[in-house]
Amino acid sequence: MSPPEPRVVEALNRALHRLFTERPGLHLLGEDVLDPYGGAFKVTKGLSTAHPDRVLTTPLSEAGIAGVAGGLALAGDEVVLEVMFGDFAALMFDEVLNLISKSVTMYGHTVPMRIVVRCPVGGGRGYGPTHSQSVQKHFLGIPNLSLYETTPFHDPYGLLSHALGNGPAMLFEDKVLYTRRMFTDDEVFRCSLVGSAPGWAHVTSPGPADVVLVCPGGVAHRALAAARRLVAQGVTVHLLVPGRLHPLELDDVLPLLGAARLIAVAEESTAGGTWGADVAALLYERLWHDLRSPVLRLSSADSIIPSARHLEERVLLGEEHIVNAVLDALREPVRVHGVERVGEERIGEVVDVVPPSTGVPVTAPKLNNNDETYLVLAWLVEDGDAVEPDTPLVELETSKAVEVIEAGATGHVRQLAPVNAEVGVGDVLAEVVSEPHTPAPHTSAPHTPAPQATEAPTVAQPSTVAHASTVAQPSTVAQAADTVADARTYVLDKAQRGTAAVVTRAHREVPAAFTAVEVAVDALTERLRRFSNDSGAEVGLPEAVVKAVAAAHPDFAHLFGTLVGDDVVAVPDVPHVAVTMDAGNGLYTPVIRDCGQRSIVDIADDMMDLRMKAWRGEFTAAELSGGTITVSLNNDEGVLLVQPIVMWPQVCMVSVGGPRPQVVIEDGVPVQRTVVTLGLAYDHRVVNGRDAIAFLRVIAESLSDAQRLDKLVD
Known part of the structure; x- marks a missing residue:
């Protein structure tokens, strides 16, 4: 099996290391960029150790940093300037507008200004109003200034090289992308680069495009998730993501755009003076006679970005917003006469009839x-x-x-x-x-x-x-x-009555059996401690167990299945793991989606968000539905063993006990270790004891074996 694609933060870090090796005149300036910290998001990790004379930590003055960078570039050096948060780029706006960009042409001849300003931008992490903004639109249209954005599809080395060669430039890096992996083709979507470097990423599903979603890299994961839902409803979607936002080259993608039934431009910034508005204006100029409908422009709400995650989700452009807006636009000029819910997803029914007069x-x-x-x-x-x-x-x-x-x-x-x-x-x-x-x-x-x-x-x-x-x-x-x-x-x-109904049904309908194993977690605990320190994420035993359970899905898919009738099992393609959470106001089982393909950092972020929702009691029905297996977390100290129920229509539930000390004899010497008990309750109609034991052993090995542990955490 080929190794997984690197996370975007790792790809960025490798790109910087390669550029510093290739370009002896390259400098890096920024706040807290030196090892062992390596920057707020670890993008510059290792650079100061490898190149101590060219990686310079600076005082907390963005204006001062930009001024120094401008001076280095005027002297012929190359500079990568890291802004800790893109919001702070407002503090260097004067230097970018009146020094760095103008110096290219205001001396009577062209002066190369090889500067790239790296800006972590975007919300989705609960950082609040002054650390979550997408500020790209404020730098659009400045003469000589090129704008780029990291994407899951473009190699960061190519973007940075192109930006240094076409500087001055700004590279916007969506913070949510840092922990996500670079995109690889799957069974539905394929990606190819179109046009000259840095080019457009063209992500396609089979068939001609009903809808073309155009978006910058930071919105790509939301647009791709929306595209999957639209494809499931019979809407063919293509995705276009540029490596460079400005100046924008449209020639190579105009044929695709001109053939689409609908073009939607989605971005996270607030509306007004945006990149999306610029794209729409250019499309109206170039494709007026080919457009079948107005260009749909999608942005975040006209608001500051709240710190509370549930409020932040309401403000920022999301997957649900894209799906609903596209479906509404496809229904025009006739409105759909109803909304149907299938599973946990809200979908629209596209029809060509007028609603009945009754x-x-x-x-x-x-x-x-x-x-x-x-x-x-x-x-x-x-x-x-x-x-x-x-x-x-x-x-x-x-x-x-x-x-x-x-x-x-x-x-x-x-x-x-x-x-x-x-x-x-x-x-x-x-x-x-x-x-x-x-x-x-x-x-x-x-x-x-x-x-x-x-x-x-x-x-x-x-x-x-x-x-x-x-x-x-x-x-x-x-x-x-x-x-x-x-x-x-x-x-x-009512919450407890709901729990009672689930338990009663489980005991009435599911012939459950139970198996338990013991696993030593000393190596796991130390590995997670080091990983948390290095990554800045809070990763513990619960997150590791969820990831280990999901990782076992390819070999034990039927344990994630649903019994349909008496002798038919529906087996899911991907694992959606539910976890038990009780903050004192009721027991919940929210679902973490597609855990098998996501990093443990992503899972940790989701679980922290879900814990806050459990504490506030803010779940929607969709967040509590669709699990294919459940993990019962009871990892308080002193909890020896928990026998869970099987939550119909699932066929298995994994339980995790609390860590406890244990003394064992190794080579004739007493040794203390820390162990937890993993249990599995399972529907004996579908799962036999042999499979249950094998499943638990695979999970235990993922949590204890050094080689599997590295793969799990990575």
């Missing part, structure tokens, strides 16, 4: 496998209000989350399901009608107040914030005990 129904979708009914928690619009497609209409509460149901057509809403009503999958919640109507009096489902508790209770009010979900807080409403004297009882809250 009204477009809004139905309760299937939100998870645990609940047969949902509670109508709150209406987000008034009865009779005018709505557009994607207008948030109503909140449905499941046992674990609150899901917002949106309109799928233009018209006026007619509410049919009252607040507090229990509705099933497919039940009609409302209709969207063409003409205004007289709203019916507000009614609620019958509700009998519970007796008051003997101790002063506080009843948590349900949240009605659109696009965020909440978990019902434990009820403090108590009622008199009829069967136990002097006892105080309470009613299980």
